[in-house]
Amino acid sequence: MDALPRLVLASASPRRAALLRQAGIEPSEILTPSVDETPRKSEAPRLYALRVTLDKLRAAGAPEGAVVLAADTVVACGRRILPKAETDEEVASCLHLLSGRRHIVLTAVAVGVGEKIRNRVVATKVNFKRLTPAEIQSYVASGEGLGKAGGYAIQGRAEAFVRQINGSYSNVVGLPLYETLGLLTGAGLRAP
Numbered sequence: 001m002d003a004l005p006r007l008v009l010a011s012a013s014p015r016r017a018a019l020l021r022q023a024g025i026e027p028s029e030i031l032t033p034s035v036d037e038t039p040r041k042s043e044a045p046r047l048y049a050l051r052v053t054l055d056k057l058r059a060a061g062a063p064e065g066a067v068v069l070a071a072d073t074v075v076a077c078g079r080r081i082l083p084k085a086e087t088d089e090e091v092a093s094c095l096h097l098l099s100g101r102r103h104i105v106l107t108a109v110a111v112g113v114g115e116k117i118r119n120r121v122v123a124t125k126v127n128f129k130r131l132t133p134a135e136i137q138s139y140v141a142s143g144e145g146l147g148k149a150g151g152y153a154i155q156g157r158a159e160a161f162v163r164q165i166n167g168s169y170s171n172v173v174g175l176p177l178y179e180t181l182g183l184l185t186g187a188g189l190r191a192p
Contacts, residue, residue: 010060033059045076075150085151094151100130124167
């Protein structure tokens with residue numbers, strides 16, 4: 001029986017690594033490729049997520065024969081791309097915008113082996129309840145939204161804000177498992 005190829009995860013997200021492990025896949029190596037994640041003028045959220053993902057994949061510089069997995073998650077309100085909140089003020093601003101509204105979480109996933117690259121963009125609709133100022137203040141104080149797209153982590157305290165979700169929950173966490181596993185299977189990797 002042939003050995004399975006090595007899996008290189010081109011992502012600094014601990015949530016992506018945890019989701020892969022949850023599915024029974026252990027990355028051989030985790031790289032943190034440095035790419036410019038600044039949205040271009042008038043760039044649509046779906047195209048932005050795919051561009052950043054493909055840039056991460058190419059910047060990874062993985063060993064020959066390895067399967068490389070890259071992903072990027074974007075929270076969008078209409079055509080507006082919300083930031084990966086870096087300050088308490090950005091977390092609060094994102095939550096004020098999302099309060100009582102529907103938004104879309106897009107994750108672009110790309111798997112590459114050598115020059116062959118396959119990708120998918122998965123969209124999940126999320127409806128937040130109307131948040132009170134106290135709920136926003138408490139969430140900001142928790143620090144949980146820092147570094148997260150849209151200023152929140154659905155797998156934490158923010159799950160209580162969700163009125164409805166339509167689509168993949170793991171996509172909102174940061175890696176749509178069903179689609180990712182399909183791409184990895186196509187590249188010769190299979191979950192046990």
